[in-house]
Amino acid sequence: MDILSRVRSASRSYTVIFVVALLVGAAVAPTAFSMANEMGEQTDTVAVIEVGSTIAEPTAAPVKEQLQNARSNDSIKAVVLKVNTPGGALSATESLALEVERTAEVMPVVVSVTQMAASGGYYVSAPADHIVANPSAMVGSVGVNFAYFNAGSVGTAIQSGPDKSGGYTEEEAIEMADMMVEGFYGTVLDHRGDKIELSKEELAYAKVYPSQKALHNGMIDEIGTLDTAIQRAADQAGLDTYEVVELDTTPDLTQIPLFSAQNDNLTSSERVEAMIDPAPGVETPVALAMYGTLPDEQIIVTTAGDASVQRVDTESEGAT
Template sequence: MRERLKYLKTIGTILRFANPFRYLRRGWFVLTNRLRRRHRIDYVLLMLPASMPVFPEKRGWLRRRLQGTPPMSLTQLQRSFDRIADDPRPVGVILHLRGLQMGFADLQTLRAAIMRLRERGKRVVAFAPEYNNASYFLASACDEILMMPGGQVNTTGLRRQAVFLKDALDSLGLVMDGIAISPYKSAFDTLTRSDFSPENREQLEWLLDSGYDVMINNIAAGRGMTIEQTIAMVDAAPHLDHEAHDAGYVDALLNEEGLKAHLDVEHIVPFQRASKILLKQPDKRREQYVALIRVGGLMIRGTSAKPPGNIPSPVPFVGDERTGDITVVQQVRSLMQDDSAAAVILFVDSPGGDALAAEAMHAALTELATDRPLIVYMNNVAASGGYYISTAGRWIVAQPSTITGSIGVIMGKLVSSGLWGKLHINRVSLQRGENADIFSDEQPFTDGQRKHMRQHIERIYDQFVRHVCDSRGMTWDAVDAVGGGRVWTGEQAKTHGLVDELGDLRVAYDKACALANLPEETPLVYIEPKKDQSLAPQLAQQADPAAMLRYMQDGLRMITSGAAQLLMPFKWDE
C-alpha cells in the first residue's frame, strides 16, 4: 500500500511541473498582488468575537445560508497576522475588543500571536468600550490600550464557584455512591457533598493562586508595572475612565471616530475589506506535512459527538462535546498509512472521561509514535484521561494556565430507589448471581462489591501511573506523589516533571518540525473527524428542544454508570 502511494506521489510531482497551468497561476498571482498594492492600508481594524474556536468550522453554502458565517478561529487569526506582517503597507493592527470570554490558555495563545506580530515590526493597538479581566489581560500585550469615554477597567481579579447538589438529590431520593482513588479525585463531590472537602479546597486554592500569578505577572510585564502596582490595580478595581487614564492603566480615552486622529493616519481598513487587498504569499507545495488530531470534551466509548444546543448544566461535563475512542483510533490508523504525515501534534482540550476509551486512544497513539514524532499540545484542559493519552507523546507542551494532572480514577453509580419510593412506585427484582445487581440503581454497593470496585480502580490507577513512568522517566512513587488525583496548572506541572515546555501551539509545531527535520514552512493540517450525520438530521436535531436534554441525560448516564472514569474533579470555567 505504501509503495503504491509513493509511486502515485512521484507521478503527481512530474505532472505538476509539466502542467502549463502551473505557470499561468503563477502569473495570475503576481498580477493580483500588483493590483492589491494600489490600495492604501495604514491600520487593519479587527473586531474580535467574544469567544473564538481554536480551529475553523467548515460550513458549506447551505449551512452558511441557514446558520450564518462561522466565527473567526484562533488559527485563522494567526494566519491573518502573518499576512499583515508580510505586507509592508500596514503600520499595524487595531484589535476591537468587546467582552472577551475565553479560557486563559486561549488568551495566552492570542498574547503570543500579538507578541510575534510586534516582533516583526507591526504596532498592535487595543480598543474597547471597557475592559474585563480577559480583555485587559490580552490588551496588556499590545503597544497601546485605548478605551471609550464612560467605560471602566474591571480587572477585579479571579473568582471561582462550585455547585453542590447532594442536598437537592437527597430531597428527591437520589444518592450518588462513588469510589475514588484518593480524596483529591473528587469528580463526584458535586453529587455527594454539600461543601468542599479539605483536599479539594486545597487544590482549588493552589490553582487559583497559580492562575492569579499568571495574570498579574503578564499584565505587569506588558504594562511596565511592578507586581505590587498591578496587585493594587486589581484590588482597587473597578476603575472609572478618568481614574484609569490618570493611573496609566489605559493610554487614551476616545471613541472609534477618534482613532484616525489619535494614530495620525488616514486609512483604517476593516479586516473584511483588508483580507481582499492584503498581499498574498505563494503557496509552497510540500511533499510532507505536520498532522494535527484534536481530542476535546468528554472522552467516551464510540464515536464523537457535539451537543445539539447550549443549555447550561449544574453537573459538570454532561453537556459538553464528546470525543469517541472509535473516532480517534480511526484517525490514527489512517495517519499510520500516510507517510506524508511526517509528524503529528495531539491537541488535547479534555477533562478526561471513560478509562477504557482513554486506553484505546493511548494504545493507537503509542503505535503511531513508533515511526514518527508525536508532540502533545495541552490547551485549556488536559487532565486525567486527557493527561493519560498525552503520555503517548515524545514531547509535551502546555500553557502556564493549562489545567492538567489529575492522575487518578473514580467510579460510581446513581442510586434512585428513594425517588421511586417517593413516587410510590414499587420495583421488584429477581436475580441469579451474587453480584447481578452490582451496577443496578436500586441500592448502593455492598461491602463485597465495594471491595471489588476498589480493586478495579487501583488496577487502572497502577496502569495510569506506569504509563506516566514510561513517558516521563519517573519512578512509581514519584508519580504517585504528584498523582492521586491532584490537579495542577501547566506551570506547576512543568515543575513536577509532567510537562516538557511551556508555550502555545506554535511552540509545539516548531518542536514537531525540529524532531522530524522539516522546514519551517511545512503545512500544518488539521485532521477533522468524519461526521456521522448529514446536514438535514443535524439541523433537525438542533431544532428539537428536547435533543439537548437527551444529550445531557446520556452524558450523566455515561459518568454514573459504574464504569471507571479518568475525570478531573471540577469544571474550571474562566
C-alpha cells in the first residue's frame, strides 16, 4: 500500500525543546517522531482516506476497506475523509455511508470537501462529526433518481413474465424512489438535523449550494482546506503530536469487463456507465444518488418528496 506520511507537532515538551537546542533549524516534529520510534512508543495517527470519483462498487470497495483498517488500527485516532465526488450508484453509496457511520462511532471523522460533495457525495459525508469545505466547493443535492443503463449490446431474449425484465409502471417507480430517498433524508437528518436550517421539503428539491450558502444553511460546519480538516480531526481526538498518513484507495478498474476490453477507447460517459451498470449488455434500471447530467441516458423518474413529479430531458437538464 502506498502511504505518504508527515508529522506535525504542537508539543511544548522539554524533550522537543532539547532537540531544538541541539539542532538549530531542524524540523522538530520528524525528530520527535524518530525518537519516539526508537524508544518503542506508538505514534498517534490521523488517516486521510479519499473518496474521489464516481461512487460504484469497484470505487467504494477500497474506501470501505481502509475505513475498516482504520477502525482496527490502534495507532489511528481519527479519520479525515477527503471527498470530491458527484455521487453514483445508490447501493454502493449506502454501504459506504454505513462504513463512515461505523467509523464515526469509534473515532472522530471529519470530512474535507475539496471540490464537490453532491448527492451520494453528501450522503457519505453526513455521518461525519464535522464537515469542512473549500471556499469554492459545491455541496448538497439530497435526492435519488432512476436511469436506464446499457453499457454494451443487447440481444434477443425470452422472458417468463411481463415484469421479469424490470417492467413497472411510472407510479410504481415513483413509489420505489420515494422509499429509497427516505433513507437518504433519514441519514442526513439523523446526523445533522440539529444543524441544518432546511426543512425536509427544502432538502427534497435536491439543490447544490456553494460553500458560503452551505455554511449558512447548516449543511457544512466550516469553510477551510484539507489542512483545516486534519487539524479539526486531531483536536477532536485530543492529539497534540501526531502523524498524518494518506491511505491508498485506488480502485482496480481492470476487474470491470468493459474496462478490460476497451480501456483506452472509453469516453468519460462510457466509463461512468461501466462502473455503475450492474449488468453490462442488458438494459437495466439503476437507482442513483448522483448529481449531474448523464449523456445519452433517459431519467425515467425523479422524486422530490411531496413535490410534483417531472420528467427530465437529460439533453438539457441536470439530474439531481
